[in-house]
Amino acid sequence: MQHILLIGAGSMATVHAFSYLSLSKIKLVGIVDPNSEKAEPLAQMTGVPAFVTLEEALDKLEQVDIVDVCVPTFLHKEYVLKAALHGKHVICEKPLAGNLADAQEMIDFCNYRKVKLFVAHVVRFFPEYEKVKAHLDSGSIGQVGVVRMSRVGKMPAGHQDWYSNPDLSGGVVMDLSIHDIDFLRWCFGDVERVYAKGLRGREWNTKQLDYGLVTLRFRNGVIAHVEGSWAHEEFVTTFEFAGSEGIVDYDSSKDKPLDLKRRESSEAGGGVFVPLSTVEPNPYARELQHFIECIETGADPRVTAEDGFKAVEVVLAALQSMDSGQPVTLGERE
Numbered sequence: 001m002q003h004i005l006l007i008g009a010g011s012m013a014t015v016h017a018f019s020y021l022s023l024s025k026i027k028l029v030g031i032v033d034p035n036s037e038k039a040e041p042l043a044q045m046t047g048v049p050a051f052v053t054l055e056e057a058l059d060k061l062e063q064v065d066i067v068d069v070c071v072p073t074f075l076h077k078e079y080v081l082k083a084a085l086h087g088k089h090v091i092c093e094k095p096l097a098g099n100l101a102d103a104q105e106m107i108d109f110c111n112y113r114k115v116k117l118f119v120a121h122v123v124r125f126f127p128e129y130e131k132v133k134a135h136l137d138s139g140s141i142g143q144v145g146v147v148r149m150s151r152v153g154k155m156p157a158g159h160q161d162w163y164s165n166p167d168l169s170g171g172v173v174m175d176l177s178i179h180d181i182d183f184l185r186w187c188f189g190d191v192e193r194v195y196a197k198g199l200r201g202r203e204w205n206t207k208q209l210d211y212g213l214v215t216l217r218f219r220n221g222v223i224a225h226v227e228g229s230w231a232h233e234e235f236v237t238t239f240e241f242a243g244s245e246g247i248v249d250y251d252s253s254k255d256k257p258l259d260l261k262r263r264e265s266s267e268a269g270g271g272v273f274v275p276l277s278t279v280e281p282n283p284y285a286r287e288l289q290h291f292i293e294c295i296e297t298g299a300d301p302r303v304t305a306e307d308g309f310k311a312v313e314v315v316l317a318a319l320q321s322m323d324s325g326q327p328v329t330l331g332e333r334e
Contacts, residue, residue, distance in 0.1 A: 002292050003029045003063045007079050008070035009038040016070055017046050019285035030057045054082050077102045084113040089295055091118045095178050096308035098170050103312050107305045118291040119308030121182040125283040128250050135248050136187055142245030147224040149180040153235035155208045172210035174315045177228030182311040184224050193217040195327040196318035214318045
């Protein structure tokens with residue numbers, strides 16, 4: 001039995017809390033949030049006590065094995081380091097940190113304290129994304145040349161409107177597009193070069209809007225275009241992977257969102273639809289279950305702390321490109 005202490009009581013913390021309740025051999029033991037007005041309702045709904053500080057929770061609870069950090073990005077480092085200091089394994093929501101120095105310090109300190117650090121890049125656990133990864137791994141669409149990915153919606157609401165402050169959130173690329181950037185790294189490996197345009201520096205935060213378009217060139221030659229927007233009313237995700245033997249595309253707004261089309265040849269033609277399972281478990285629950293199993297078995301996680309670091313590195317290169325108007329080569333960042 002793994003005992004989980006959850007840090008935060010916002011929307012993502014709520015998703016994690018109820019995901020834990022759906023899992024066996026896992027016990028949610030407490031909610032920590034400095035704002036008791038937020039913590040108490042979630043604690044009551046989940047049947048656990050609420051605490052104002054991590055220290056209070058660790059002092060009063062009989063057992064805590066894992067600390068799950070679901071607070072705004074600029075607070076990740078504080079809680080990850082505190083949890084590691086007390087010898088607790090850590091699950092940290094994405095992005096790992098807002099800058100590389102903090103991310104590296106978090107990784108190094110967790111290694112020093114001999115505790116696991118997992119970064120919750122949940123898109124790797126969504127079934128439609130797992131399926132396209134399987135197509136890529138099997139070679140069913142041949143060699144991929146170009147990818148387009150999009151993730152759009154409204155700017156989320158947060159404590160004291162922190163999402164609209166680029167110094168705290170990093171903007172739409174750091175908070176939203178990082179999902180697709182991490183997924184693409186899982187598919188294709190390291191990014192070589194980044195070029196980006198967006199609303200950064202155009203006072204988007206005063207209008208509750210943000211937009212970014214990031215072009216990535218991977219070391220293996222794949223080119224990817226990643227769109228992120230907080231200027232839409234509905235939340236929609238799409239992707240298209242174009243390979244030498246076919247195309248696989250997805251649009252969450254369609255009734256049949258995932259489709260595989262093979263290129264015309266003497267051996268195969270037409271389109272093959274790949275249906276989504278209607279019985280897939282909650283991707284967040286699957287992600288958390290996976291991390292806990294890695295703690296128990298010592299297996300390598302699907303998402304490593306280094307993956308979390310690399311995703312932040314690519315995002316920061318994109319933000320640098322927006323500021324300078326020039327492409328940025330990884331390894332040559334300022």
